[in-house]
Amino acid sequence: xxxxxxxxxxxxxxxxxxxxxxxxxxxxxxxxxxxxxxxxxxxxxxxxxxxxxxxxxxxxxxxxxxxxxxxxxxxxxxxxxxxxxxxxxxxxxxxxxxxxxxxxxxxxxxxxxxxxxxxxxxxxxxxxxxxxxxxxxxxxxxxxxxxxxxxxxxxxxxxxxxxxxxxxxxxxxxxxxxxxxxxxxxxxxxxxxxxxxxxxxxxxxxxxxxxxxxxxxxxxxxxxxxxxxxxxxxxxxxxxxxxxxxxxxxxxxxxxxxxxxxxxxxxxxxxxxxxxxxxxxxxxxxxxxxxxxxxxxxxxxxxxxxxxxxxxxxxxxxxxxxxxxxxxxxxxxxxxxxxxxxxxxxxxxxxxxxxxxxxxxxxxxxxxxxxxxxxxxxxxxxxxxxxxxxxxxxxxxxxxxxxxxxxxxxxxxxxxxxxxxxxxxxxxxxxxxxxxxxxxxxxxxxxxxxxxxxxxxxxxxxxxxxxxxxxxxxxxxxxxxxxxxxxxxxxxxxxxxxxxxxxxxxxxxxxxxxxxxxxxxxxxxxxxxxxxxxxxxxxxxxxxxxxxxxxxxxxxxxxxxxxxxxxxxxxxxxxxxxxxxxxxxxxxxxxxxxxxxxxxxxxxxxxxxxxxxxxxxxxxxxxxxxxxxxxxxxxxxxxxxxxxxxxxxxxxxxxxxxxxxxxxxxxxxxxxxxxxxxxxxxxxxxxxxxxxxxxxxxxxxxxxxxxxxxxxxxxxxxxxxxxxxxxxxxxxxxxxxxxxxxxxxxxxxxxxxxxxxxxxxxxxxxxxxxxxxxxxxxxxxxxxxxxxxxxxxxxxxxxxxxxxxxxxxxxxxxxxxxxxxxxxxxxxxxxxxxxxxxxxxxxxxxxxxxxxxxxxxxxxxxxxxxxxxxxxxxxxxxx
Numbered sequence: 001x002x003x004x005x006x007x008x009x010x011x012x013x014x015x016x017x018x019x020x021x022x023x024x025x026x027x028x029x030x031x032x033x034x035x036x037x038x039x040x041x042x043x044x045x046x047x048x049x050x051x052x053x054x055x056x057x058x059x060x061x062x063x064x065x066x067x068x069x070x071x072x073x074x075x076x077x078x079x080x081x082x083x084x085x086x087x088x089x090x091x092x093x094x095x096x097x098x099x100x101x102x103x104x105x106x107x108x109x110x111x112x113x114x115x116x117x118x119x120x121x122x123x124x125x126x127x128x129x130x131x132x133x134x135x136x137x138x139x140x141x142x143x144x145x146x147x148x149x150x151x152x153x154x155x156x157x158x159x160x161x162x163x164x165x166x167x168x169x170x171x172x173x174x175x176x177x178x179x180x181x182x183x184x185x186x187x188x189x190x191x192x193x194x195x196x197x198x199x200x201x202x203x204x205x206x207x208x209x210x211x212x213x214x215x216x217x218x219x220x221x222x223x224x225x226x227x228x229x230x231x232x233x234x235x236x237x238x239x240x241x242x243x244x245x246x247x248x249x250x251x252x253x254x255x256x257x258x259x260x261x262x263x264x265x266x267x268x269x270x271x272x273x274x275x276x277x278x279x280x281x282x283x284x285x286x287x288x289x290x291x292x293x294x295x296x297x298x299x300x301x302x303x304x305x306x307x308x309x310x311x312x313x314x315x316x317x318x319x320x321x322x323x324x325x326x327x328x329x330x331x332x333x334x335x336x337x338x339x340x341x342x343x344x345x346x347x348x349x350x351x352x353x354x355x356x357x358x359x360x361x362x363x364x365x366x367x368x369x370x371x372x373x374x375x376x377x378x379x380x381x382x383x384x385x386x387x388x389x390x391x392x393x394x395x396x397x398x399x400x401x402x403x404x405x406x407x408x409x410x411x412x413x414x415x416x417x418x419x420x421x422x423x424x425x426x427x428x429x430x431x432x433x434x435x436x437x438x439x440x441x442x443x444x445x446x447x448x449x450x451x452x453x454x455x456x457x458x459x460x461x462x463x464x465x466x467x468x469x470x471x472x473x474x475x476x477x478x479x480x481x482x483x484x485x486x487x488x489x490x491x492x493x494x495x496x497x498x499x500x501x502x503x504x505x506x507x508x509x510x511x512x513x514x515x516x517x518x519x520x521x522x523x524x525x526x527x528x529x530x531x532x533x534x535x536x537x538x539x540x541x542x543x544x545x546x547x548x549x550x551x552x553x554x555x556x557x558x559x560x561x562x563x564x565x566x567x568x569x570x571x572x573x574x575x576x577x578x579x580x581x582x583x584x585x586x587x588x589x590x591x592x593x594x595x596x597x598x599x600x601x602x603x604x605x606x607x608x609x610x611x612x613x614x615x616x617x618x619x620x621x622x623x624x625x626x627x628x629x630x631x632x633x634x635x636x637x638x639x640x641x642x643x644x645x646x647x648x649x650x651x652x653x654x655x656x657x658x659x660x661x662x663x664x665x666x667x668x669x670x671x672x673x674x675x676x677x678x679x680x681x682x683x684x685x686x687x688x689x690x691x692x693x694x695x696x697x698x699x700x701x702x703x704x705x706x707x708x709x710x711x712x713x714x715x716x717x718x719x720x721x722x723x724x725x726x727x728x729x730x731x732x733x734x735x736x737x738x739x740x741x742x743x744x745x746x747x748x749x750x751x752x753x754x755x756x757x758x759x760x761x762x763x764x765x766x767x768x769x770x771x772x773x774x775x776x777x778x779x780x781x782x783x784x785x786x787x788x789x790x791x792x793x794x795x796x797x798x799x800x801x802x803x804x805x806x807x808x809x810x811x812x813x814x815x816x817x818x819x820x821x822x823x824x825x826x827x828x829x830x831x832x833x834x835x836x837x838x839x840x841x842x843x844x845x846x847x848x849x850x851x852x853x854x855x856x857x858x859x860x861x862x863x864x865x866x867x868x869x870x871x872x873x874x875x876x877x878x879x
Contacts, residue, residue, distance in 0.1 A: 001077065001130055002028040004109070008119050011534055011562030012602045014595055015113050019098040020562060023085070023122040025112045026104060026585075027078050027130070032137075033108035038074030046136045047071065047080070050144055053091060057083050076101075077133060078110035084129040085114045088144075089121055092151035093344075094159075104585045111585060121154035156345050158183055163200050163451040170466035175604075176480045177566050179538065189473065190480020191565070192512065192546035196473045201421045202448045203473060210418035211447040215260045217292055220417065220445050227416050229409065230441045232427075234294025243281055246293040247274065253296035255443075256280035258288030262446070264386035268359070270296050279362070297427035297441045301387035303395070304402075304424040305454055305465055306414040308472040311407045313454040313463040314399045314431060319384040320354045320392030324375025330364070331356070331371040334383070342456070343392075351452070354383060354392030395453030397460030398431065405434040413445060421469065423449025482546060483509070483701050484565060488553045488599040489574030489618070490592075491746040492690045493532070495678070495725050496572055497552040499694035502715055507707035509548035512540035516552060517723055517854070521545065533557025534564030541565060555595045559584045563598065569607040571600040572697045574689065576617040577745030582773045593617040603627035608700035610693055613640045613651070630700055632692040634685065652696040657682065659692055659712075661699055670695055671709050677716045683756040684726060686749035687717075719862075724854035726750075729861050731868050734841040735759075736861055737848045742769060744779050750848060751787035760844030764788035765833050767852060768807040770800030777807065781814025788848070790823040791815060794833035796852045804828060831860060838864040 005026035012020055037043050047054070048068055057067035067083055082099040089096050099114040116122025128147045135142040160168060164185045168178050171189045179188040186199045197204040202211070213219055218236045225231055235246045236259060247254065256277060257267035266287035268280035277293075284291040301317040322333035337343070338353040345353055354360075356371065360383045364370055367381075375381060387393040414422035428440020435441065454463045474480055483504075487497045494515045501513035505523060513520040514536040519527040521543065527536075532554035540549050541564070553563065576593045586592050600609035600621055606628070612618040613631040619640060622629045629649065633641045636655035641662070645651050650663045652670075659670040673682040676691055695708050717726040724740035735757075741750050754762055766784050768777035784791055793811050795804050808826060815822050827833035830852055837847050838861065851857045 001030060001032060001134060003127060003130060004028055006123060006126055007560070008116070008122060009562040010119075011564055012566065012598055013562035014559060014598060015100050016098065017598065017601045019115055020566070021116050021119075021122075022098070022113050022562075023116050023126050025081075025126045027081065027110050027112050029077055029108045029110065032077045036074035036076055037071045037080060040137055042139065043136055044068065044071040046139065047084075050132075050136065050142060051084065051087055051091075054083060054087050057087070059083070076110070077137075078112045081129045081133050082112050082114050084132055085112075085122075085125040088125045088128060088132075088147060088151060089116065092121065092148045093155050094118060094121060094151070105587045118154050118158045120158055121151050124150060124154060160185060160187070161200065162455060164198065166451055166455050166464075166466040167198055167201070167469050170464070170470045171474075171480075174470060174474070174477075174479060175567075176470070176474060177541075179542065181542075188542060189470075191484065191541040192482040192549060193510070193544055194478070194480045194482055195542070195544065196480065198469075198473075200448050201451060201469070203420060203469075205473075206420050206447065207418050213417055214419060214422075214445045214447040215262075217257070217259055217261075217444060218290075223416060224413065224442060224445070227412065229413060229416075230436050232295035232297050232441045232443065234292055236290050236292055237281075238290050240278060240281055243277060243293070244274070247277060250293055250295050253298075255292075255294050255296050256284050257292050257294075258284045259290035259292055261287045264384075264388035264391055267386050269385045283359070295441075297439070297443065299427045299429045299440060302398075302426040302428065302431055303449070303453060304406075304410040304426060305449060305451070306410050306419075306422040306424065307465065307468040308420060309411055309414050310468065311402070311410050312399075312468050313397065313465050314402050314410075315395040315453040315457055315460075316398050317387035317389070317393050317395050317453065319382045319387045320394075321380055321382045322354075322375070324377055324379040324381070326377035327374065329372045329374050330369065330381065333375065334371075337392075351394065351458075352390050352392050356383075359384060389450060389453050394458040397454065397457040397463060399461070399463065401432045403432050403434055405436070406431050409435070413442065417445050419445070419447055420472065421449065422446070481567075481569075482549060483570075484541075484549045484551065484568045485570045485572065485697050485701055486551045486553045486563075486565070486568040486599050486602070487572045487574070487693075487697075488555075488596050489572070489612075490577040490579050490596075490743065491741070491749065492574035492686060492693070493552045493554070494740075495687065495690045495722050496574055496694045496697075497550050498722055499678075499690065499711060499715060500572075500698055501550040502721075503694065503698040503703050503708050503711040504548040504550065506711050507548075507703045510545050511548045511550065512543060512546040513550045514540055514552055516554065530554075534561045537564030553599050555580060555586070555592065556584075558595055558598050559586070563602060565602070567602050567604045567607075568599070569604065570610060570697050570701045571603050571608075572610045572693045573597075573600055573612060573618045573621060574693055575612055575615045575745065577743060578776065579743040579745065580772070581776070583771065589617065593621070597621045597624050600625045600627070608650070608697070610697045610700060612689065612693065613638055613644075614689075630696050632689070632696050634688055634692070650696070650700065652692040654688060654692070659688075659695060661696060668705070670705070671712055676712045677714075678712070678722075680717075680726075680753065680757075684753045686752070687726065719858045723858065724851050726753075727858060729865050731838075731841070731865060732872070733843040734845045734847070736838060736841070736865075737846070738851050738854070738858055738861060739848060740854060741850055743776070744783050747780060747783045747787070747850075750850075751783065754787055754846065754848060757846055758844075759846035761790065761842060761846070762788045763790045763792065763837060763841070763845060763847040765792040765794060765837050765847065765849040766811065767794050767796050767830075767850065768802075768811050769796065770798070770802035770807060774810055777810040778814035778817075781811040782817045785815040785818035785822055790825075792825045792827065792833050792837055794827045794830050797830070830857060834860050835864075 009022040059066040078101045082101045094117040096115040189196045221231045252272050253270050255269045266284040271277050303315050305313045343351040343353045384391045423446035425444040428435045454465045504511040514531045516530050516532045518525045519531045532552040537551045608628050608630045609625045610630045613633040632652040634654040636653050641651045648664050661668040678687045727738040729736040
């Protein structure tokens with residue numbers, strides 16, 4: 001077997017709208033194409049012995065053990081590898097279950113698609129599953145545990161921690177979009193101007209002064225003292241020489257901890273001797289140059305969580321501990337505790353594993369114990385001096401028993417420090433009486449407090465503390481979204497997208513636009529290039545200035561990475577025609593339509609899929625969507641539109657020269673076609689479609705009709721507005737049009753206009769695109785021969801895998817299908833072809849240049865036009 005391609009999808013995609021995190025592997029089975037599993041002796045038995053948990057996979061049989069039945073009866077190895085990759089991840093703690101295996105159209109090649117939680121783990125599982133299958137086919141031993149260990153490492157390193165994950169999950173539950181911004185905990189919630197950022201439990205609204213204040217424990221204590229909050233007395237020192245004086249001021253028992261530490265790192269409590277204090281100082285100074293020496297407050301360890309200045313949860317924390325059973329050593333008891341599936345390394349699970357460190361050894365030594373000591377049955381032994389969950393501690397929820405005076409105190413502390421999400425550490429005998437009366441004290445105030453102890457306490461009621469965080473970030477039920485229109489189709493995407501962006505700007509929105517030409521913010525290009533993919537879409541959606549997003553969405557990006565957004569308010573599908581077939585496993589126009597349908601299928605339930613009713617494949621998409629549908633057609637008596645509107649639907653039609661929006665039987669005129677420059681007086685039928693689709697989508701998304709009308713009346717086919725889309729250069733005696741059409745469907749659309757325009761002679765400058773199928777290149781030339789009296793063949797700068805001779809021969813054969821004697825000129829590059837086309841133009845002629853490099857071609861034609869005008873001016877002056 002051979003892995004030909006391997007990639008990850010992270011958004012709605014060709015394989016699934018809902019399962020947005022997928023690995024896609026193109027696998028060549030080679031000789032195994034003729035060897036299903038039932039023809040490989042012993043394979044099924046070896047697989048079942050190595051991975052018995054695959055019994056859970058029901059497969060198409062629909063019952064446990066169904067997958068093993070399929071293996072026994074005979075299935076192909078791609079299908080087996082799909083299930084192995086899924087189960088490997090599940091065994092490593094990442095429960096995934098979605099998979100698909102489909103042929104690529106080439107014998108022996110399969111797309112093996114399966115879900116992942118962590119990208120790095122998913123990619124590793126893909127190649128590991130192939131290695132495992134090959135070992136079992138050969139009858140060799142395989143070290144599965146080594147793979148699982150590596151997968152667990154990826155899980156621990158790259159997964160969101162419980163705190164961040166809880167906020168993300170709550171956001172998704174409310175329909176708030178989520179974008180992970182790095183491989184850590186930095187996450188964006190919402191889009192554009194409505195977005196918020198979080199990093200663990202820090203928010204974009206958390207004040208930096210408050211965070212720095214909470215990080216300086218001495219400064220925090222002074223502020224709390226000034227507010228009459230009970231705090232332990234203490235001093236800050238930076239050298240051991242100051243330690244004895246500090247002890248004299250504070251008195252035993254005491255606590256020594258770093259000034260700016262966190263998670264209990266470097267802290268030692270209940271110190272009662274100078275020797276212990278000196279050891280504790282060294283431990284603390286390893287974390288921070290400055291060290292706090294403060295009064296030890298006896299009692300229980302509590303954590304209060306205040307969100308948006310409201311107390312939401314309180315937990316009582318207990319240090320990491322083991323309980324003797326009379327037979328196991330302390331080391332063995334720790335191993336047994338760490339075997340709890342709720343415990344993991346770091347913060348990846350709700351509880352942390354207990355690590356044996358110097359502090360643990362010191363505790364044991366003081367009590368005359370060692371790691372090999374066997375504790376009597378029932379004896380509890382604390383292994384840490386602090387109760388932090390990060391060191392293996394546990395927590396019990398006590399929120400409902402907190403005294404109102406303490407609740408008020410905790411909320412006042414959060415306001416005084418200024419933390420919107422605030423963790424308050426308290427030592428006190430209990431919290432059902434005021435700590436000001438029972439001898440308790442506030443030990444620390446923490447920015448970015450962990451949520452694990454509240455989400456899944458060891459005992460007591462779990463608290464959904466992510467809920468008030470989302471309430472704070474997105475008040476009044478807001479979902480963090482901005483209006484988002486996605487545009488897809490074979491042709492017309494860019495013009496439609498640019499029209500929509502102009503309409504949104506006309507309506508007063510700060511507008512972001514992505515197209516095949518670049519990325520634009522409020523009409524200004526910030527990046528040039530083909531930007532109709534997911535990465536470009538996310539540039540717009542991450543930009544805080546954007547209030548309205550228009551995203552051209554091409555097939556390539558969908559297949560390569562999935563969509564760059566989870567949902568849109570409206571999707572426009574212009575048309576579906578043969579183009580890019582034979583690439584990425586998309587071999588038929590029906591498959592291409594399925595790719596395009598990914599876009600309207602992501603429209604939210606109350607949004608609109610705006611579909612071209614005159615295109616059969618686009619019209620059929622209405623059955624795939626779960627949103628409302630709006631249709632557009634240039635035929636006022638279209639049966640499809642009639643039936644749709646009679647059922648109360650919305651549509652845009654062309655009737656007696658007017659663009660009209662129809663809702664049920666109500667008609668809303670937009671404008672006369674002759675008033676819309678883009679349509680060239682109604683002769684450019686394809687731009688009528690583009691204008692209708694854009695107007696209808698804008699209307700469905702709440703753009704005002706005055707803004708729609710103003711845009712249609714003022715938007716022109718200029719190089720500035722629509723580069724490479726029907727740009728007209730009028731030389732007076734003759735006309736040159738520059739267009740980006742690069743497939744037969746686009747060529748036919750331009751051909752309809754060419755024959756509608758008066759011309760003594762029609763010349764076309766064409767090229768074949770090297771990575772298209774041979775029949776596509778031939779058909780393009782055939783259609784050109786039907787349209788033009790004369791043809792100029794030029795070559796793209798990038799031949800995309802073919803030779804110049806090969807492309808020219810295919811084009812010539814296509815032309816000869818229509819006319820053996822058609823005049824044809826050849827040029828090896830685009831500039832030479834343009835120079836010839838313009839210099840040889842005759843009065844009344846119309847030349848159409850189908851362009852590769854839009855900018856340079858338009859500039860070159862403009863140079864010719866400037867010289868032509870200058871020559872005409874000199875001639876008139878001479879006369």
